[in-house]
Amino acid sequence: MANPLLEAPSKSSPETAIDLSQQASTFITSQSSWLSAIPYPLSLFINTESQEKWQTYENLFLACLRTGDDNTAYACLESLTDRFGKGNDRVVALQGLYKEATAKNESELAEVLREYEEMLKSDPTIFSIRKRRAAVLRSMGKTSDAVTALTNLLDQSPTDAEAWSELGDLYLTQGSYDQAIFSFEEVLLIMPYSWNMQARLGEVLYLASGRTEGGDQMKILSESMRRFCRSLELCDDYLRGHYGLKLVTTRLLEVLSTSKKPQQSSSDPVRGDLAPPSVDAVKKLNELATSKLAEIVRRSNSGEKGWDGYSAAEIIAARELLDRDTQKIER
Amino acid sequence: MAEAQQILRDPALFYWILLPITVVMVLTGILRHYLSTLLQSAPKRQPLAKLREQRSLLRSANLRTNYAQISASAFQKRREWLIENARDGKFLADPDARGKGKPNPMSDPAMMEGMMGMMKGNVAMMVPQSLIMGWINAFFSGYVIMKLPFPLTPQFKQMLQAGVGTRDLDVRWVSSLSWYFLTLFGLQPVYNFILGSNNAANQVTQQMAQSQMGANPMGGAEDPEKLFNAEAENLEVIEHYYILDGVEDRLLERFQGAI
Structure with missing residues (x-):
């Protein structure tokens, strides 16, 4: 299996998150070895950078936040900020995430949201912050606001699979199955070979079939099955x-x-749908x-x-x- | 050649020519890496409208390539919507500029910026290169400085003995100018070791990357309206098929042995 330090954090289970956060402090101390302590002109000849290093920092940060180890998370965030600067899109989003995680009550969370909105007013192209804003709105229970935020984002950046999938999820919690199906189809158009998304769409279709009856239901069910x-x-x-x-x-x-109707033997040419x-x-x-x-x-x-x-x-x-x-x- | 040629070389050649050239080459590489890092201007944020235009184009390209993933009715809906909006210029960053043709790349400040960045990179490469070449030519031309430990065919003579005009010299002898060229082309692994794999030290690899990037940076962007119209036409001619057609049979066939 691949190194869990480098894998996308969304994949990791709670157990691995705990594992990771326990490794965090050892990792951080291991980074400050004698190599990085070399004085200035000589340090130009030695490269301590690698993509893996910063990916690890980010993953450790997320794992620490998940397990409530805020201090270590802050240390990771500090090194990331030192390296990439305060203005970096990703760092800004991570900082926001830290503030969200350490917000103690509703009003502090609202404060974070207000900061996001201010940031977006000055520069609306920071997509990472726009996504964070949608996520905060969702976690505050303002689902319809989150939907509006995401639809606006997707109008400007319609190739963002992550946002489409989140939007589909939101529609699903609202019970608007048609819109959810549309969103997940859009994800599939961007990532045609993601089997988890195919299955997810199947799940949504299965849920949607509960609302319909007769021939329509059969159609949706067979689509879900496929x-x-x-x-x-x-x-x-x-x-x-x-x-x-x-x-x-x-x-x-x-x-x-139960259906009495004789089965259609061929697919319906007008709608172009497949036969059951x-x-x-x-x-x-x-x-x-x-x-x-x-x-x-x-x-x-x-x-x-x-x-x-x-x-x-x-x-x-x-x-x-x-x-x-x-x-x-x-x- | 029956017996190997013997040339008595002053060991000082090694210390005062071979070693300095190598060290200087490595140092210039490192200098160039840091110089180009310093000169690099951060990529500018694109305005939202421009971004929307590009991504909308990408979206319709996605629909064109992956249409098999969604059902015919879903595809039909999207196609009509995309074609209509593309024709009306709804996705364009600058709807007022429709029909005015390609903008002049020189008048676009963003384009100028990009070209300046490229110029800076080129200067950072050319200046040290020509300086060192001149330095070597002035001080070290015409020296034979080392002998390769393996025999070579005469075709290598041009490569290894630049600046030494002797016909009968064994190909194994390497002249100072040739040593310069060898280090110029062959130091990439050393830079990788010192500076990490994505360094900007070697000019040759950079030039190669640039020539691949596109023949004409000055030509700039195509007229977006034309791109959208072409995309709409492409979408129009698609004959839809559905990937889920017969998928259950395919799956059953595949798992036949497993059950």
Whole structure:
């Protein structure tokens, strides 16, 4: 596995975050070795810079904030500020993040927000701050404000996958499924091979199917199923993909068995939508997902090599889903 | 050649020519690295409207390449919206300048700035290079300063014995001018070791990067309106297909053995 110090912080689980933050102080002291203590003219001949170094600093900073080690986080932030200057986009965002994390109550958070807005008034092109502002608005519960902030941002920078995905998430919490689906489709247009986003869109479609009935529902469900299929096509052992595929095929089988209407054999040329899948294929997919889920749960629980990267909570959820299934059969 | 040529060299040649040239070359590299770091002007922030124009263009290019990811109806919606707005010039940074053709690059201050930066970089390279070349030519030309420990074919004569006009000299002997050229082209690993891998010490690699960057920096930006119109046309002719078409069969086929 890759060095956790260098991986994107969003990927790391709480356990690794704690691990990282415990390493932080040793790392910082290790950086001040005799090499960096060389006097000025000679220091020109020695290079202590590398991209990894600063990536590590940033990750340690984030990990420390997550685990509440504010002092070490501040030390990391100080070195980053010293190196890149106060005006650097990324550093500015990190400083804001630190202030947000150390804000003790609502009013302090509002103060941070006000600072962001002031900064943006003088220079509206600092996208990192605009994103932070949207995040703060969201965490303060002002969802609709956050949506407006993000839509404005996306009008000016429509190729920002991160922002699209966040916007989709926000729409989802508001229950506006159509907009959420649009946003996630936009993410896919930017990153066509991200299997997690394919599965995410499948999840949203599955949720949206609960609102509709009849032929529409079938259409959305089969679209959702195909999204999960695509996700699995891109990544064989993606747990969420298998989980979703199992859920959606189970639901689809129910719908297919109850629907009286004879199935359309060909796709609808006017709308250009795909025909619903055959019952046979859905059944097979259901079996496939079940067996794969069982395999993943079994192997992950026995701690086999190469199968230990799954998050514990997801494994438990998968097992619970499988158990639900067996109970039904026993009955 | 039956027996190797023997030339008696003064050991002082080594201490007073070979070593100084090498050291000077390394030092100039380091100097050039720090000089170009100092001269570098921070990239200017682009105005928001310009940014929006570029990214909108990128977005429609994304739609053009990745359209298979979304369903036909979703694609149709986006296509119509993008084409309409592109035709109307909604994405343009400067809608008033439509139809006026390409702006003169010299009148654009941002462009001038970029060109100044490039000039500075070039000067930082050319000046020390020509100084050292002149220095070597004035003091050390015509010396044979070292012997390579391996034999070479006569084709290398030009490369290794520049400035020494003897026909019968064995190719293994290297002249001072040639040593200068060898260090000029061959010191990159040394700089990498001293300054880290993304240094600006070697002029040759920099020149190569520049020539790849684009043949004509003066030509500047294309007319954005034309770009958008071309993009709209490209979008119009796309025949849509959907990546999810038949994906369940593909998946089942793939996992056939696994179940």
